[in-house]
Every structure is written in C-alpha cells, then in structure tokens.
Amino acid sequence: MYLRHTTIRKDGKTHTYWRLVRSVRVGRKVRQETVTCLGELDDQGHARARALAESLGGRAHQPGLFDEVQAEERVTVRLGDVRVERGRRFGDVWLGWTLWRAVKLEELMDRLLPAGREEVRWNTIASVLVLARLCEPSSELHIAEDWFRQTALDDLLGVSEEQVNEDRLYRALDRLWPQKDAIETHLRSRLGELFRLDYDLLIYDLTSTYFEGQAAGNALAKYGHSRDKRSDCKQVCIGLVVTRDGMPLGYEVFAGNRADATTLEDIVKAVEAKYGQAHRIWVMDRGLASQANRAFLRQGRRYVLGAPRTELKRFARELAEENWTPIRDGLEVKLCPSADGQEVFILCRSQERRAKEQAIHARFSKRIEEGLERLEGRLAKARKRADLAQVHEQIGRLLERNRRASGGFRVNVKKRRGRPSGLTVTWTKKPEWTDWATRTEGCYVLRSNILDWSATDLWQLYMQLTQAEAAFRVHKSDLLVRPLWHHKENRVQAHILVCFLAYVLWKTLERWQSQAGLGHSPRTLLEELRRLQSTDVVLPTTDGREIRLRCVVRPDKAQQDLLARLGLELPKRLRPQRPMIQM
Secondary structure, three states: OEEEEEEEEEOOEEEEEHHHHHEEEEEOOEEEEEEEEEEOEEOOOOOHHHHHHHHOOOOOOOOOOOOOOEEEEEOOOOHHHHHEEEEEEHHHHHHHHHHHOOOOHHHHHHHOOOOOOOOOHHHHHHOOOHHHHHOOOOOOHHHHHHHHEEEEEEEHHOOOHOOOOOOHHHHHHHHHHHHHHHHHHHHHHHHHHHOOOOOOOEEEEEEEEEEEOOOOOOOOOOOOOOOOOOOOOOOOEEEEEEOOOOEEEEEEEOOOHHHHHHHHHHHHHHHHHHHHHOOOOOOOOOHHOOOOHHHHHHOOOOOEEOOOHHOOOOOOOOOOOOEEEEOOOOEEEEEEEEOOOOEEEEEEHHHHHHHHHHHHHHHHHHHHHEEEHHHHHHHHHHHOOOOOOHHHHHHHHHHOOOOOHHHHEEEEEEEEOOOOOOOOEEEOOHHHHHHHHHHHOOOEEEEEEOOOOOOOOOOOOOOOOOHHHHHHHHHHHHOOOOEEOOHHHHHHHHHHEEEEEEHEEEEEHHHHHHHHHOOOOHHHHHHHHHOEEEEEEEEEEEEOOOOEEEEEOOHHHHHHHHHHOOOOOOOOEEEOOOOOOOO
C-alpha cells in the first residue's frame, strides 16, 4: 500500500487530499484500488490538537473536528508500518442516527430529558436503546456487553463504550416511559410535516405479547387469548392506532385478559384528548364491533367495521341475487341499508376466499368422517361394554378440533344388541348446512354509518386495516417486541415504547426508500449498509509519532447507488452531519 494525493484549487486556495491505495492484479493488468480517503494530512497542529484533546478528555475525539486550521506541516510517513485498526459497524447505525434526527427525536429528548448531574445524558442513552432495537433487536445486557462496542455509535454520540452499561440502560428506560404522551404528540406533528399525512382515517387493532416467566409483580400480566399461540404464558395486550399509510399515531397497553371490545372507548377518548374530536373515520375489525361500541361511535364519529359472519343470515335473499358491483377480477360488493336506516351493510364476495374456504370445509369434513369411522371400528372390535359418556366425550372432542365443519354433521350414538361394546355410532350430513355453506363460501360482511358513500369506497377503507396488521408483524418479527423478559410494569411499558419508537424510524425509512424507488424493505437496506465500517488508519511518521485517522470504508458500487438514491452522502471522516430536513 502507498499514498497518493490529488490537488484541487478552490476559491484561490490549493487543497491536497490524500488517499491510501493498493495495487491489485486483474488478469494481466495491475489496477490501483482506494483503501480509504485520508483527507488533508498537512494541517498544522492536526495531530497535536488531537493529542491534547486525548490528554484532557481521556478519550480519542472525532477526527475532522480541527479541519479549520489551515497552516501546513509536512510529515514523512513510514509506509511499511501503515496499519488499519478498530473496525466498527457504521452504515446501519449511521442511517438509524440520521433517521433519529430527521424525526427530530434528538431535539425532543433534549427538552424532555434535560441534563442533570448524570455522567451521560439520558437522552443519549435513550437513542442507544432505540437504535439498537432498529438495527439489531436484543436485550439490554447484549447492548452493553457486545453490540455497542461493535458499532460506531461512540463516535456519533460522543459516548465511550465504558459508559454504556446494563444499569444505565435500565435507568434510561425508567426515565423514558413517563414521556410517552409528549412523544406521541411530537411524532404526529413531525411525521405529518415530513410526509404530509392525513389524519382523517384512523385504523385500530390489537395484538398480544407474552412473558417469559411469571411476572408476578406486574398487574397487567394475565392469562388470556394469545395471538402468539402461547396460552401457557401470561401476556399483555397492545392496542395500536395507525394512519391509512400505516404511520403510527399512538398505542396503549392493556391487561392480558382484557376483552378486545372493552378497549375501544379508552383508545378513542385518548386520541381525542390529544388531537381533538375531529370528524374522523375509524376502521376496526369485527372483534370490536359490539353493540355498545357502535352506539359509542355513533356519537359524532364515523366508522367502517367488520361484522360477524352470522350477520350473513340477514341477507340470504341479497346473496342469491346477481346485482353485484365488481371491484376487480374475482371480487364483488353489494350495498344493503339496515332496517333502521342508521347503518349500511357491505356484502363482499371473493373468488379467492371462496376457494380457500371450500378447501377448509373439505379438509375438516374429511377429518370428522375419518374420526367417526375409527371410533365405530373400535366399538365394533371391543370385547367389553363401552361407556356411553366416554363415547360422547370423544365425539365432542373430535367436533371441537374440526369445528369449521362440525355444523354439517348429525351424529347419533345408539345401543346395539349382539355387540360386546353395546354401542354403535352413525352419522349423516345436514343438507341445509351444506347448502348454506356453499352459498356463503367466500362471502363476508362489513357495516358502516357512512350512508352517502359507495360500497366500493367503503370496502377500500376497510382494506386499510391491513396496515395495522403489517405493523404488528414488523413489531414481532423485525423489532422483537416479544417475548417480554422484563417483569416490572414500568419496564414493560418502557420496552414497548422503545419498540414503538423503533417502528417510527422503520416506517420513516420505508416511506423514504419507497419515494426513492428502492422498494419497501427497510431490513434489506439496513443489512446492506451494515457492511460499511469505520476504521482507524494509523500512519507512523519518521519522527516517532503516529497519525490516527478515523475514516469510513468506501462503499461499493451497489452501496453507492443506494446512498445516491436516498440523497445521502457517506462521510469520509467522522464528524457530525447536517440534520436532514426534507426527504
């Protein structure tokens, strides 16, 4: 390896920029490849100022802070002793830090968590927690012992790895959670500025996340219906409100045994207390469409709700008619006013859904018949009298396991002479159930109190519910909101808040890359930029000194294209970047 320089004349001044290059043989040719850009090495006092800063502060300061000095000092470098040290993950944490400042969370945390007597400001530790959750979700112990020291956050945030420990991370959680309402209010304003969001449509849905352990000291940790298929674990429920674009607006944490329908009034009143009772439209799934909730929403609010499948029985005649409105191939809708004139029902019929439900009914029907045949075979071969109650229990368990088709069977247990077991099982299929199932396969129903919209428009509003479902998938798969290892209630609340803030950065990056034509996968982008590292280039001089330059490895062609599409310029040397104002 050796040094090369480029001389540029700008504004009447001459600037010399140095690069560390190496020779690489490609076939019969030898090409020069840039290892790293070193900047201007001939500024007087550059190395001396850094040495003074190290002696006063006890740590290496960011290279590039002293570039304003223009006097020259020529040094001779021993090229044979040039080395590279201290490789750190840079690209992903730098991008996360850029997002953190773009959403102005840095400014907000400065106000909410003002400086006190602490050695490291709590707003800085809060940013570490959120960036770790975005880039590599893990425990506070892993952040303190491994993750932080592997990244360049010490340079970006000005915090040494010795100052980031498990105790300080936990105490930062305790100080972050009480600021939840102020954070949500700020995010609504800032995200609305960045992406020109409309808050005329709000989507509300719930999920659950389970605990590892008993969480005996947490009053919210209860056994309940688990969306994670972990009914053996205590859990809490999380209600999330997002916009039509999936941008998060707020959330609430409920007890793990709280019924979904009982949470609606709390959420709606919390949103209206913060942002006013505007003429919004609420979109929710059928689990929240109770009669009490509908009466509450009709008090000056508009809604589009999913309805239970049993509501289809009210529209048997309309289902048989053919005046449906096509939305796209294989999907039709029909508008049906309610008898009292306060609501409209939207009947929907999907060919894809019909094929799926037909396959489900066929599979469960086959399982029931095979189970009944096996039971009848055991009774025929039995050599002693069978217990009638036990046979009924076996049939009940079989129908419960296959309840999607259990209504189509009529099962009888009769006494039979001449058989040692004394019992026989017979069954027939119910033609009326089969006929109704055939007519309603692929059909579902929605309800709304918006009377002047078309069925197509109302259906499209309801389909925005997928945004909330996608948000829960990201929280659970990419940000690892589950399982909960914290047991104290305030720590659980703070953990969910950190995940919520990481999701804000996630959605900001998703919208940003979407506008740049880079798809909708923030994880792919973060993994690609994660390969970019910062390193120390150490240049020993002939007079016994060492010039240590903290540089960023040059991105490859694909990474350069990604950064260019995003409108970002990777710093060659570590120094604070200008805040991003518009994406």
